[in-house]
Amino acid sequence: MLERKDAVLLAKLTGEVTLDITNDVKRTLNEELGSGVEKLVMDLSNVDFMDSSGIGLLVSVNTRMRSGGKFFYLYNPSPQVEKTLNLVQLFSFFEILSGEDELQAAMV
Amino acid sequence: MIRRDFKANSSPRESRLLAKDVVEYLSAFIADGEALHDIDIMLTEACANVVRHAYGGKAGKLEVRLIVSPGEWVELQVVDWGPGFVDGVRFENPGPDSEGGRGMFIISRLSNSCEVRQEAGENIIFIHKDMGKSQWKS
Numbered sequence: 001m002l003e004r005k006d007a008v009l010l011a012k013l014t015g016e017v018t019l020d021i022t023n024d025v026k027r028t029l030n031e032e033l034g035s036g037v038e039k040l041v042m043d044l045s046n047v048d049f050m051d052s053s054g055i056g057l058l059v060s061v062n063t064r065m066r067s068g069g070k071f072f073y074l075y076n077p078s079p080q081v082e083k084t085l086n087l088v089q090l091f092s093f094f095e096i097l098s099g100e101d102e103l104q105a106a107m108v
Numbered sequence: 109m110i111r112r113d114f115k116a117n118s119s120p121r122e123s124r125l126l127a128k129d130v131v132e133y134l135s136a137f138i139a140d141g142e143a144l145h146d147i148d149i150m151l152t153e154a155c156a157n158v159v160r161h162a163y164g165g166k167a168g169k170l171e172v173r174l175i176v177s178p179g180e181w182v183e184l185q186v187v188d189w190g191p192g193f194v195d196g197v198r199f200e201n202p203g204p205d206s207e208g209g210r211g212m213f214i215i216s217r218l219s220n221s222c223e224v225r226q227e228a229g230e231n232i233i234f235i236h237k238d239m240g241k242s243q244w245k246s
Contacts, residue, residue, distance in 0.1 A: 019156045020120040049145075051152045052210040060207050080145065087217050093204045 002028070007038035008107050010075075014046040017054035026057055030064075038070050041097065041106055045076035050084050062094060073097045073106055110137075110176040118162060118170040118188065123155035130172050130184070137178055140243035146218045147182065147237065153211040154186035154233045162190030162231065179244050181220075184235040192231045197224045 003010040009032055013025070033040065040061065047054075058074070065072035075097045077085065085091040097103050112133065116126040131148045138144055151172065158170050173185040199216045202209040216222045221236045 016124070018120070018124050018152060019159060020124050049148065049152075051149060051156060052208070052214055053156060055210060056207040059205060063205060063207075083145075084149065084214075087214055088201055088210050090204055 002032060004032070004037075005107055007036055008041065009033070009037045009039070010041045010043060010107065012043040012046070016049040017047050017057065018049065018051045019053040022053040022057045026060060029061060033061075033064065039073075039106065040065055040071070041073045041075050041103065043075045044081045045078055047078050047081050050081050052084075052088070054081075055084065055088060055090065058094065059090075071095075071106075075103055075106075110174075110178065112174045114172040114174065116170050117167045118155070118158045119167045120156075120159055122167075123159050123170055124152060126170065126172060127151035127155050130174055133174070134176070134182065137176060137245055138182075138239070138243060139245045140239070143237075143239055143243050147184070150215045150218050150235050150237075151184060151186070153214050154184070154235065157211050157233070158186065158188045158190075161196075162188035164190075179241055181236060181238045183237075184233075186233040186235070188231050189229060190231060192226050 001012045011029060042058070042061070062072045072095065074094045077096065082091060097106055114126055114130050116122040127148060130151055131144055134147060135144055155170060155172070162168060169189055171187040173187065175183040197212055198209060199212050201213045212222070215235060219235045220238045223234050225232050225234065
């Protein structure tokens with residue numbers, strides 16, 4: 001689910017982020033990111049399962065945003081997402097927003 | 109010892125459902141939710157490897173052979189009949205900017221042992237997970 005506020009895009013992923021959906025999510029995001037998005041926040045608070053395809057999605061989006069001088073944040077990764085990212089030593093690789101205050105600050 | 113085979117087509121959807129079926133079956137024996145989640149991740153990664161690499165991007169046969177020694181360990185054998193990728197298997201964690209190549213690393217981190225073999229026309233990922241007494245249902 002996508003919410004757009006000026007140049008900020010909030011993408012909420014829910015349920016399982018696996019090979020079954022990652023190509024579709026990447027395609028949808030790439031279409032949206034081509035229309036002037038300067039900051040992308042990915043809400044992972046309701047993701048209850050993520051595999052390495054999901055990690056690849058996050059890395060791909062991060063690379064695209066950073067290489068264009070733009071910003072990419074993960075918001076409230078669920079314990080399952082945090083565990084998977086820690087397994088591959090990537091949790092600290094991403095910029096993490098925790099809590100509503102940090103989310104609201106990022107949305108402007 | 110309990111043995112059970114699970115079969116599916118190696119499409120992304122079916123391979124994920126196959127992993128969930130195995131975990132659902134195991135939940136009758138295993139009480140520890142964290143351990144079940146670990147098994148779910150390992151199986152999903154192994155099955156996704158088959159989806160990506162076994163049949164050149166097309167769907168083919170995928171099988172999970174489950175062996176359980178209740179109170180002790182779980183062994184998972186993920187099998188395909190493609191040309192094989194034994195020589196190309198990497199267990200290292202790729203760099204942070206790499207978009208792929210982490211599946212076997214994740215399996216190796218969560219299991220006690222993991223290996224890939226070709227036997228009699230089958231490509232098999234063997235995953236062995238020891239589990240403590242308290243992780244099992246009594």
